[in-house]
């Protein structure tokens with residue numbers, strides 16, 4: 310029953326037609342799937358069919374059973390988490406990639422796969438202004454594609470651990486500690502769990518806009534060392550997930566210089582692609598990255614126009630990676646590998662096999678060009694500025710942290726009184742959620758109407774009632790906030806204005822309901 314080439318041609322054209330219809334109808338769909346948990350088990354049998362089925366039926370069931378259960382990340386009103394990129398160039402590249410399904414672990418598996426990745430990683434390094442020290446064409450460093458920023462950080466940690474243990478004979482694994490902050494992505498704790506290593510999260514707060522300072526890092530290193538622990542890996546973030554904070558790499562740079570055996574990994578999973586714009590490089594501390602990062606990661610698959618997954622990892626010392634990860638049994642040996650004339654990417658990541666991701670990066674970078682890529686980033690920032698201006702004029706909404714690129718974190722306040730302002734601007738109290746109640750009470754606002762209570766009420770209304778946009782929430786040191794993350798390719802200014810109107814409408818309803 311399986312498809313032959315001509316049947317594939319027909320079904321393939323039909324699939325492309327359906328995908329085009331999907332994009333045409335996207336805006337009419339609710340952003341978030343309107344199904345209950347377990348919905349699919351009611352539509353699909355509990356066992357595979359004994360006999361093969363007609364592909365037409367299978368394709369029809371995709372529309373009937375699967376599409377209703379999709380949350381539409383490419384919807385122009387998707388502002389949750391960070392939107393994932395989806396471009397037609399990327400889709401087509403994925404189609405070709407599927408057609409040559411090959412695991413690319415050694416150069417000879419498909420020389421084109423390895424060589425294209427080597428080249429486009431250098432293109433990407435130039436796009437972001439990364440130093441030549443990180444480039445594959447250089448002598449020591451290099452870059453390759455990973456599935457995700459979490460895996461990139463894990464790989465960097467493995468290389469760092471190996472390098473540190475080599476340099477410090479006799480250190481026990483249980484003494485090693487990873488250093489990050491309370492705003493670092495969960496990838497730090499996950500790396501710690503996977504590797505069985507301790508993680509120290511330095512508390513950062515609103516007084517520094519949730520960014521790590523050099524003095525805090527110096528103190529944490531001294532404290533950990535005092536306890537007999539060995540800090541070996543620091544994760545600094547450019548553009549944190551909650552609020553887009555940028556750790557103070559100018560200061561961190563000085564501290565790291567005093568500890569050259571600690572590996573500094575820079576996680577710029579979301580914001581890193583904005584380095585493509587020269588005017589943003591100072592603010593995103595590119596010079597510092599180039600001067601001190603041992604490894605750097607950003608995701609093209611968030612704001613960077615390349616369909617999931619496409620995470621980039623660059624290292625200053627590729628031997629640190631391959632020394633940690635190169636395991637070569639006889640069956641993986643090749644004459645080119647033995648001669649050392651080729652890159653075998655199996656030694657640069659966790660698995661043996663890898664997808665041919667460089668094709669979509671190549672298609673996208675060629676189709677958009679550097680200027681087109683920059684225009685996309687600038688569009689997101691300009692749209693966010695529109696949102697910020699609207700929030701600043703709103704009677705009920707206030708920024709909860711400085712806006713960052715295309716991300717704004719905001720909350721609801723009880724109207725525009727001086728008291729209310731001071732409530733919001735008060736540095737948040739502690740990590741205990743809803744402690745804001747205490748501040749609010751001292752500011753004379755009834756406990757039931759504190760910004761945290763109001764913002765949660767607003768969030769519940771948006772989540773329960775509004776299928777026409779999707780936002781997510783976060784907690785910044787106990788302060789409950791909403792995040793709007795702009796950057797989906799199809800989002801236009803009108804969608805951002807509409808999102809604001811919806812939020813304001815619901816905030817007005819909350820105000821009325823709670824009588825403020």
Ligand SMILES: *Cc1c(COP(=O)(O)O)cnc(C)c1O
Nearest residue numbers: 457458459494548549550578579
């Ligand atoms: C999204 C994000 C990550 C995790 O991304 P994955 O690629 O899904 O692992 C890590 N760090 C930051 C700052 C992020 O915004």
